[in-house]
Amino acid sequence: MKSKLHSAKNAAAFHHVRESFARQGLMKHLGAELTALGSGECEIRVRHRAELTQQHGYFHGGVTASIADSATGYAAYTMMPADSSVLAVEYKINFVAPAEGSLLIARGRVLRSGRTLKICAADVFVVNGKQEILCATSLSTIMALPGQSDISRPRHRPVK
Amino acid sequence: MKSKLHSAKNAAAFHHVRESFARQGLMKHLGAELTALGSGECEIRVRHRAELTQQHGYFHGGVTASIADSATGYAAYTMMPADSSVLAVEYKINFVAPAEGSLLIARGRVLRSGRTLKICAADVFVVNGKQEILCATSLSTIMALPGQSDISRPRHRPVK
Amino acid sequence: MKSKLHSAKNAAAFHHVRESFARQGLMKHLGAELTALGSGECEIRVRHRAELTQQHGYFHGGVTASIADSATGYAAYTMMPADSSVLAVEYKINFVAPAEGSLLIARGRVLRSGRTLKICAADVFVVNGKQEILCATSLSTIMALPGQSDISRPRHRPVK
Amino acid sequence: MKSKLHSAKNAAAFHHVRESFARQGLMKHLGAELTALGSGECEIRVRHRAELTQQHGYFHGGVTASIADSATGYAAYTMMPADSSVLAVEYKINFVAPAEGSLLIARGRVLRSGRTLKICAADVFVVNGKQEILCATSLSTIMALPGQSDISRPRHRPVK
Numbered sequence: 001m002k003s004k005l006h007s008a009k010n011a012a013a014f015h016h017v018r019e020s021f022a023r024q025g026l027m028k029h030l031g032a033e034l035t036a037l038g039s040g041e042c043e044i045r046v047r048h049r050a051e052l053t054q055q056h057g058y059f060h061g062g063v064t065a066s067i068a069d070s071a072t073g074y075a076a077y078t079m080m081p082a083d084s085s086v087l088a089v090e091y092k093i094n095f096v097a098p099a100e101g102s103l104l105i106a107r108g109r110v111l112r113s114g115r116t117l118k119i120c121a122a123d124v125f126v127v128n129g130k131q132e133i134l135c136a137t138s139l140s141t142i143m144a145l146p147g148q149s150d151i152s153r154p155r156h157r158p159v160k
Numbered sequence: 161m162k163s164k165l166h167s168a169k170n171a172a173a174f175h176h177v178r179e180s181f182a183r184q185g186l187m188k189h190l191g192a193e194l195t196a197l198g199s200g201e202c203e204i205r206v207r208h209r210a211e212l213t214q215q216h217g218y219f220h221g222g223v224t225a226s227i228a229d230s231a232t233g234y235a236a237y238t239m240m241p242a243d244s245s246v247l248a249v250e251y252k253i254n255f256v257a258p259a260e261g262s263l264l265i266a267r268g269r270v271l272r273s274g275r276t277l278k279i280c281a282a283d284v285f286v287v288n289g290k291q292e293i294l295c296a297t298s299l300s301t302i303m304a305l306p307g308q309s310d311i312s313r314p315r316h317r318p319v320k
Numbered sequence: 321m322k323s324k325l326h327s328a329k330n331a332a333a334f335h336h337v338r339e340s341f342a343r344q345g346l347m348k349h350l351g352a353e354l355t356a357l358g359s360g361e362c363e364i365r366v367r368h369r370a371e372l373t374q375q376h377g378y379f380h381g382g383v384t385a386s387i388a389d390s391a392t393g394y395a396a397y398t399m400m401p402a403d404s405s406v407l408a409v410e411y412k413i414n415f416v417a418p419a420e421g422s423l424l425i426a427r428g429r430v431l432r433s434g435r436t437l438k439i440c441a442a443d444v445f446v447v448n449g450k451q452e453i454l455c456a457t458s459l460s461t462i463m464a465l466p467g468q469s470d471i472s473r474p475r476h477r478p479v480k
Numbered sequence: 481m482k483s484k485l486h487s488a489k490n491a492a493a494f495h496h497v498r499e500s501f502a503r504q505g506l507m508k509h510l511g512a513e514l515t516a517l518g519s520g521e522c523e524i525r526v527r528h529r530a531e532l533t534q535q536h537g538y539f540h541g542g543v544t545a546s547i548a549d550s551a552t553g554y555a556a557y558t559m560m561p562a563d564s565s566v567l568a569v570e571y572k573i574n575f576v577a578p579a580e581g582s583l584l585i586a587r588g589r590v591l592r593s594g595r596t597l598k599i600c601a602a603d604v605f606v607v608n609g610k611q612e613i614l615c616a617t618s619l620s621t622i623m624a625l626p627g628q629s630d631i632s633r634p635r636h637r638p639v640k
Contacts, residue, residue: 049185
C-alpha cells in the first residue's frame, strides 16, 4: 500500500468512495477516518477512547470488525463505477492478539475482482508505542449492485 | 429462548456476565442493552439512531456484528465460572437482508461447550413495524481463560 | 426436513440436481450418496472406510467439509431453474466434535434465497451406534449462474 | 516459502508431521502429497483426475478445502512438540476462481502462534499450463492438544 495510495486530502480521487464513507453515521460515531485510498485498497484509522472498549479497556472486537468491514467494502468500491452500490455479503474475522494500544488501523484490499463479487481481505493493526501489531485479519465477500447510486436511499430493499 | 431466560432486571442471575457487559464502553456508546440471559444464551438489543448507520441509513454491519459478537461471547460466558475471562477467537457473519428498521436484536447461543472452547451461533433480527426479520447470522469460536478474573485489567496480555 | 423431503429413489423430483450430483467424480470417489432432497434442502451420506480418515482413524475434516459443501450447494440448486449453474462462493465450517463413527450425514438448507445469492447452512452428524452426534456446522454463500446449463462444460470460465 | 523449506525427501526434518500425514487415509485416497515443510509452513499437491471433480470436470471444492485444511493443520503442527496432537477447530474458505487445471497446490502458513491456538492461512493455486492461478484462500484456527501423541488412537475423545 505505497505508491498508488492517495491520502484522504486528495479529494479528487475516488470521489464516490469518500462521499459514501462520509454518509456512514457509525464511522463518525466511532471517530473513524478514511486515511488512504488506492485502486482496490483502503485504509481506515480510529483513535482509542473509553467509548470504544471491551471489558478490559482494549478496543472492542466490534470496533475492529467495523473498520475492517468498511475498509474491505470501500477497497471494493474503488473498483466499481460511481452509479453503483456496494454491499457486504459476509466476512470472517480472526482476532490474533488483544487490541491494546492507542490507535487501530485497518487495511483492506481486493484479492479478486469479479464483475458481481469482489473477494477482499483486511489486516487490522494496533499501534502500541512505536510498534504496529497485527491484531486481526479478515476475509470477506463484497457485492456490486450496478445502476443503484449509493447516494439516494433506495425505495425498495436491494434484492441480492 | 423462553423459560430459562432471565430478564435483565433479575440482577442475581449470571452476575459476572452482567458486570462484564456493563464495563464494555462500546455497548454503552452504541446504546446496546443486555435484555435476556440464560444458560448458554444471551440477547442484546439496540435502537436505531443516525449514529449507527451505514451509507443508506440502515444499521451499519458493524453494529450488527458488534452485538452478535457480544451476544455469543456472553452466551458462552454464562457457562464459565466467575473467576475466568472470555475471549472471542473468531467469527463469521452473513448479512442476509438489509438491517432496515427501528430495533436490532441479537440472540446468541452455545452450540457446543468444550472446556477451553465454546462454539456459538447468533441470529440478528431487525424489527420493522411488527415484524422480526432475520438480517444476519453468525458462527463463532469463544475461548475460556480460566483463573483470570474479567474485572481486573490483566497486566500482561492474555496468551492464547 | 420431514414432509417435503423426497427420497433419492424418487427420480422425478429435482432432476437437474440429481444429474449434477451424479457428475461429481469426488462424491463417487468418497462413496457419498444423495439420500434426500426437498425445496431448499439436501441430505448426503457417506459410510466410514479407511480411505476417508485423518490420522486418528476418524472421518477426515475434508470429507465432512466436502459433503457439507455439496449438501448446501444442492440445497440451493433445488431453488434454481434447470438451465442454471450453481457455484460455491465461500463457506465456513466449525468442527464441534470428533467425527468418530460408522456413518456421516450432512444436512444442508437454504436460510435465505436471493436472486443471485443463496445463504445456506449445513449440520453434519456422525452416527456412533444408535446416536446421531453433531460433529460440524457450516455457513455458506452459493451463487446462481443463470442461463448456463450445468451439463455442458463451459468453454470460458464463469465470471463471477 | 523459500530458504526455510525442506523438500519432502528430507525425511529428518519434522518427522512427526510427515508421520501424521502418512496416516491420513484421505490424503492417500486423493493422491495428495506433502511436498514441502518449513517452520510454520506446509505445501501439499494433488494431480487432476476424474475421481476429484465437481460437475464441470474441475477440481471439486472439497479437494481444494481438504488440502488447504491439511496444509494449515500441518503448518501449525511443525510448531508443536512431537508428543502433541493437532486439531482443526474451524476454517473459512473463499473460492476465487474455478480450479481448472492439471495440478492443485495448497500452501499453508501460521499467521500467529499462541500456546493453545495457531491462526493459519492457506492459498490454493491451480496450475493451468505454465501459470499458477490463485483459486482459493482460507483462514483457519488450529488447536494444540499437548501430551496426546498423534500416533496412538486416543481411547477417549479429545475434549476441547
